Amino acid sequence: MKHIPRTLGGLACAGALGLALGGCGKQAGEQAGNEVAADAAQASYVAPGEKDDYYLFYSGGHSGQVYVAGIPSMRHISTIPVFAPYPGTGYGFDEESKAMLGDFTWGDVHHPALSQTGSKYDGRWLFVNDNANNRVARVDLRDFKTKQILGPIPNASGSHASSFVTENTEYLFVSTRFSTPLPKGRVADLEKYADEFNGMVTAVEVDPESGEMKVGFQILMPPFDFDLASTGKGPSSGYVFFTSYNTEMAHDTLEVNASQADRDLGAIINWKAAAQAVRDGKATEMEGVPVLDPAKVPGIVHLIGIAKSPHGMDVDPSGKWVVAGGKLQPTTTVINVEKLLGAIEGEDYEGDFRGIPIVSHDSVVEGEVPVGLGPLHTQYDGRGNAYTSLFIDSAVAKWKLPPWTDEEKADLSKVVVDKITVHYSIGHLVVAGSDTNAPYGKWLVAMNKLSKGRHISVGPSQPESSQLIDISGEKMKMVAEAYTEPEPHFAQILKVDEIKPIEVYPKAENTNPNAVWDLADGKVEREGNHVTAKIVAVRSRFGPDKVEARVGDTVTLHVTNIEQTPDMIHGFGINDHNINIVVDPGETKSVEFVAQKPGIYPFYCTNFCSALHQEMQGYLVIREAGETQAPVQ
Amino acid sequence: MKHIPRTLGGLACAGALGLALGGCGKQAGEQAGNEVAADAAQASYVAPGEKDDYYLFYSGGHSGQVYVAGIPSMRHISTIPVFAPYPGTGYGFDEESKAMLGDFTWGDVHHPALSQTGSKYDGRWLFVNDNANNRVARVDLRDFKTKQILGPIPNASGSHASSFVTENTEYLFVSTRFSTPLPKGRVADLEKYADEFNGMVTAVEVDPESGEMKVGFQILMPPFDFDLASTGKGPSSGYVFFTSYNTEMAHDTLEVNASQADRDLGAIINWKAAAQAVRDGKATEMEGVPVLDPAKVPGIVHLIGIAKSPHGMDVDPSGKWVVAGGKLQPTTTVINVEKLLGAIEGEDYEGDFRGIPIVSHDSVVEGEVPVGLGPLHTQYDGRGNAYTSLFIDSAVAKWKLPPWTDEEKADLSKVVVDKITVHYSIGHLVVAGSDTNAPYGKWLVAMNKLSKGRHISVGPSQPESSQLIDISGEKMKMVAEAYTEPEPHFAQILKVDEIKPIEVYPKAENTNPNAVWDLADGKVEREGNHVTAKIVAVRSRFGPDKVEARVGDTVTLHVTNIEQTPDMIHGFGINDHNINIVVDPGETKSVEFVAQKPGIYPFYCTNFCSALHQEMQGYLVIREAGETQAPVQ
Structure with a gap:
């Protein structure tokens, strides 16, 4: 057809x-x-046997996960479980991942960020945030697995403007979309919102070797809703730029009350100065975190008036331009970094907000480009072009960054060189490598918020739509449309040949003391009422394939997949027990439970492994508590 | 590129x-x-703006879900959460779906089955099984949502050979892959497996109007591992055919011990006779279920020797032929239904197994077709051709069903007309409509068990690969390859224009007593230490947008999405509370929790809805238990 x-x-x-x-x-x-x-x-088209050229890592929003697709095929490749259990890989079922998730079984992932070195992707980690529970997580690109979840971050509510890495991944910046009275747990009347509530910017420090994250320091902020951020490079090195809305400081019916002012205030943070101020002892401690008050520590935060109800605040690859998109104003605000730094240096202010200086708008803004209705977020191709998502127009505008000719300056509509319709209500967009100093440039993905029946109908729970656009030529070209899990907020694109993930955990690296590597070493042992089994999983058997326990026993199972062949994954599911772990080649995983009900419960390999996969099974025998003669194998 | x-x-x-x-x-x-x-x-290629022609509903294996893709694009469209929570749609977070999941947070979905009327898909329901916890579920194709989970089914362990619907969806058949001593909970020595353990076939009755499932009756079976099934139609109407392996009745090291016999035994069940026998009082009750013993009720179960370690047992669209694939034998066994019924009628037996007659193999087998190595599962195009997955060859064989010419009969390799390589280790395959009496025929999807790095690398947790093959011509043509969540076991393909799902829940149908449809009716009420809020969600606000409670209060929130516009979905997430529900247009959902910690917790719309979506938020205020003056709005 x-x-x-x-x-x-x-x-x-x-x-x-x-x-x-x-x-x-x-x-x-x-x-x-x-x-x-x-x-x-x-x-x-990527023919069977061929591979995609780029990874698309897109946030799964309130599904809590990160999804990997391929470009240009836009095929879904796999799910990286982060904030929600995912039985497909046993995530959240084995003891280690269960402990990492803690009390939470969902998250709200907004903005993934690849680690950078020298303002280029270094292919080591992917960081993502959980807006719902104030957390950030690190995915290791060596094996595409979540290795750490940090949080809930103290003194913060809604880690929305996150994760954004600095040019050498010194820090991840995380700021609050919501404000509350601080310290958290304190209740104040909502009517006193403007005075009693505060937002917070958190600098999460990243260990340059291990990637381990810890809360470095925080900066107390006015109770605005911080939305998005972007980090500096080149001339803007050392800075991070945030948008905010609700500078009206409304606390109810925000739909109306947070859209009153003609401009909102963006925040310009000199993070190097802030880190130095902390070292200089200028912070006070709150919940164990050094917190800087920008009204008392001048030079670390400046504000700037930007287009109304802004969303994106995006530094271009050269680091010379920062573009803010105000969703309730049909223009993008282009900030000239050289002028901005000059204004800060010269204290060219137009006022202050509670002691935080507001930089003179007209001194630093290069121009306001009439891109279209509902500009949200801007990306760059590294060839001097900017691409702005237009939420209300359902379109992407391509326009030229400065320097502009006098003719263009006189009529900035002339720098808008192309528009393409997208479907529908685009939020974010991503250009491959836009946030580095050397974008790949070829592809743009529009992440549309509403699919509105563009797909075959799947009932009221509609998926989102994402569209792949070729930006290699003068005109943008629509190439393909894909449907994405709810809900992609932002994405990162990485060239496939820039990383080489492992596909097997080398035996030599498995230092788990409970690992067993030979069927002869598999065993079940009892100590008091604790039964411990060390089980080998290998095509196509478990050894031992019988585990005996008594009601009330604590049972700990350590399963080692001794395969060293790629894709030879084994699962271990126990009938009637809500237990399933999945063990990759060379891995050891553990699960612990209390034996509850007598009976014989088959366990089996849940992840296909060989022609005799179906035969890979055994039995958990649970005898009555009173049966003291329960033999232990 | x-x-x-x-x-x-x-x-x-x-x-x-x-x-x-x-x-x-x-x-x-x-x-x-x-x-x-x-x-x-x-x-x-399905261009942006165009739609796919067919739904592909594929099982998500141990991910616990069903996934919907489109054919021919093979694009992932959406996830239907069934046995595992899925925060993307709030499934498993609202009270109703939480209750449906019970104590389980995963399942192992193997074989989806579309409901049928007159051996054709009627577009009403999709049934799926959970092998891990002995359950079956019903997805309503009106709104693509899971409406019922039945189970754990009594007297059964591992509902693997499921779900298979009868020709008018009178029953779903479900049989056990695992055997245990019965009643469940009884412990017997594994050494006495052959005598003390039993399998079970369960007939789940489906209400013809509502689709409501209940356990109808069961048939006690020998302790074989029942694998797959297929229901009769036309001349085989009233029958259901099961394969089994481990007719050796081994209980350990099955890899070796369950592969000894040259043939395994398939089971032929006359379900109409069985239902009649139950009505005739020939069943005994076990755990509340009428159970038939086929040794005592002649005529309901016959056995037949089939190719070694079989997987599929598939009735063709005419109902005249049943093909079994024995994975350890390079042939498919073609059973002639007319001869089979004659043999049963004439008691043409070659023995019995514990009182269950074994039909004479040579009298009923039309031939054994040398299709290739590792034949597993067979599908049909309705034009006289069969397609068998070859696990070991990693290929699909196309071959002609009988009637065969004398020349063909003399050398059945001549009926094999085409083969196509797939990648790699194909398990199931699905031809569009194969299990009806009128297959659509055009497309075949190969569900391969191992992808072995065919995709861009995502580390050790590799996805599976599925391949789309055009079978409309003489030769099969490889068209596209897609990657699928772990792990697709079987699928169903439905023509898109055969159903018309709703996209909005009509207001008139919402009978939830806690629904409120006007902002003026939204309210928070206290009765003792129970706070109940009835909240309206509408672009772009919650009304009320403040809920007050005290530590220790039980808080119940009923959120009604009063939109009647497709795709206008609202979410309701509470900061720091692990709570997120998602409410489709016209729906009311509820969540209940005990207020634990004082503080102010923002709640917000988690599912994008409009330009002012970010402003759709409010506050949960939890005061100390002692604060008796807590105002209630």
């Missing part, structure tokens, strides 16, 4: 915002549509 | 099993490869 893209003959061509691909319109007819479809089909 | 399929120029052409697509080989060179790739690219 041939799929002629109706959008080309109809919707997109009829729209006001330009063409998805060249050559449509009624005259062009079906023939041109066919050619265009064939081109796009070819551009996104 | 052009992706030239290397498999065509290299691997597939070099392989022994035929070509993935025509026209390759060294002479054909890159040009032919390009054309082939262009054809396949076009065949699987």
Whole structure:
């Protein structure tokens, strides 16, 4: 069956915002549509046996996970479980991951960030935030697994503007979308919001060797809702830029009350100066964290008026320009970093907010570009172009960064060089490598908030839609559409050949004291009412394949997958027990439970392994507590 | 970047099993490869704005879920959470779905089955099993949501051979992969496995109006491991056919001990006769279920010797042929239903197993077709062809069903008309509509067990690979490859235009007594230490947006999404509380918790809804238990 893209003959061509691909319109007819479809089909097709060129790591929003897709095929490749249990890999079922998740079984992942060295991706880690429970997590790109969850972060509510890494991953910046009275747990009347509530920016320190995260320091902020951030590079090195909304400091019916002011205030943080101030003893401790008050420590925070209700605040690859998108204003605000630093140096202020200076807007803003309705977030291709998502227009605008000609300056609509319709209500967008100093540039992914039945119907719970756009030419070209789990907020794109993940855990690296590597060493031992089994999993058996316990016993099972062959994964599920762990080649995983009910419970390999996978099973025998003769194998 | 399929120029052409697509080989060179790739690219491409033609519902194995993909694009569309919580839709977080999941947070989904009327899909329900915890679930195709989980089913361990629906969805058949002493909870020595352990076939009755499932009756079975099943139609109407392995009745090291016999025994169950026997009072009760003993109730179960260690046992669309694939034998066994019924009628037996007659193999087997190594599972296109997955060969064989010519009968290798290589280690395969009496026929999906690095590397936890094959012509054509969550065991394919799911819950249907439909009706009430809030969610606010409670209070929140616009989904997450529910348009959902710690906890809409989505928030205020003056709004 041939799929002629109706959008080309109809919707997109009829729209006001330009063409998805060249050559449509009624005259062009079906023939041109066919050619265009064939081109796009070819551009996104990755034939069986071939591989994608780029990883797309996209946030799974309130699903709590990170998803990996391939570009250009946009195929879903795998799920990296982070903040929610995922029985497919046993995450949240074995003791180690259970402990990492703690009391939480979900998270709200917004903004993934690849680690950087010298403002380039170094392929080591992916950091993601949990807005719901004030946490950040680190995924190791050596094995694509979550290795640490930090939090809940003290003194913070809603780690939304996170994770954003500094140019050498010295810090992750995390700021609060919500404000509360501090210290947390203190109750104040909501009517006193403006005076009693505070936001917080947290600098999470990252160990340069291990990636281990810890809370470094915090900066007390006014009770604005901090939204997004971007870190400096080149001339803006050492700075991090945040947007905020609700500078009205409303505490109810925010829909109306947080949209009153004509401008909101962005925050410009000199994190190197802040770190120095902490070292200089200028912080006070709150809940064990050194906290800086910017009204008392001048020079670490400046504010700037930006377009109303902004979302993105994005530093370009050169580090010379910072673009803020104000969703309730049809322009992006382009800040000139050189002028900004000059204004800070010269104390060129237009006022202050509770002792935090507000930089003179007109002195530092290079221009406001009329990109279209609802500009949210801007990305860059490294060739001097910016791409801004237009939420209300459901489009992406491509426009030229400064320097602008005098003619352009006189009419900034002239720097907008292309627009493409997306479907629908785009939030974030990502250009491959945009947040480095050397973007890959070729691809843009539009992360649309509403799919509105673009897909085959799956009932009221609609997926989101993401669209792949080729930005290698003068005009943007729509290539493919994919559907994504709820809900992608932001993404990172990494060239496939920049990392080389392992596929097997080398035996030599397994230092787990409970690992056993030979069927002869598998055993079940009892000490008092604690039964411990050390079990080998290997194609296609468990050794031992019988574990005996008595009701009331604590049973600990350590399962070692002694395979050293890629993709030879074994699972270990116990019937009727809500227990399933999945053990990758070379790994040891443990699960502990109290034997509750007498009976014979088969256990089996839950992850297909061989022709005799179905035969890979054994029995958990639980005898009555009184049966003292229970033999132990 | 052009992706030239290397498999065509290299691997597939070099392989022994035929070509993935025509026209390759060294002479054909890159040009032919390009054309082939262009054809396949076009065949699987669904342009932005166009929709797929078929739903692919595939089992998510130990991930516990069902996934929906589109054919021909093979794009992942959405997740239907069934046996595991899924915060993306709030499943397992609201009170109703929490109650449905009970104590379990995972399942092992193997075989989805669409409901049928007259041996055709009727588009009403999708049933799936949980092998791990002996359950079955019903997904409603009106809204793609799980509506019922039945189980754990009494007297059963491992509901593997499930779900398989009868021709009018009178019953779902479910049989045990594991055997235990019965009643469950009784402990017997494993050494007495053959005598003390039993398997069970369960007939789950389905209400023809509501789809409500209940355990109808059970049939006591020998302690074999029942694997897969298929229900009769046409001449085989009223029967269900099961394979089993471990007819050796081994209880340890099954890898070796369950592969001794040259043949295993399939089970042929006359379910209409069994249902009648139950009505006739021939069952005895066990754990509240009427259980038939086939040794005592003749005519309900017959056994038949089939190829060694079989997996599939698949009735063809005409109902005349049943094909068993024995994974340790390079042939499929083709049973002639007419002869089988004659043999049963004429008591043409070759023995019995503990009183259950074994039908004479040679009298009923039409032939054994040498399809290749490791035949597992067979599907049909309705044009007289069968497609068998070859696990060891990593291939699919296409072969002609009977009637065969004399020449073919003399050498059944002649009925094998095509083979195509798949990657790698195919388990199940699915042909669109194969289990109905009128297959759609066009597409086949190979569900491969090992992907072995076919995809961009995601570390040791590799996804599975599924491949789309065009079977509309004489030769099978490889079209596309997709990666699937662990792990697809079987799937169902449904034509998109055969169902019309709703996208909004009509207000008139919402009978929840706690629903409120007007901001003016939203309220928070206290009765003793129970705080109940009825909250309206609508773009872009919660009403009320403040809920006050005291430590120790039970707090119940009922959130009604009063939108009647498709895709206008709202979430409701509470900071620091591990609470997130997602409410579709027109739905009311509830969550209950005990207020634990004083403080002010922002709540917010977790599912994007509008330009002012970020402003859709409020506060949960928890005061100290002693603060008796806590105002209630």
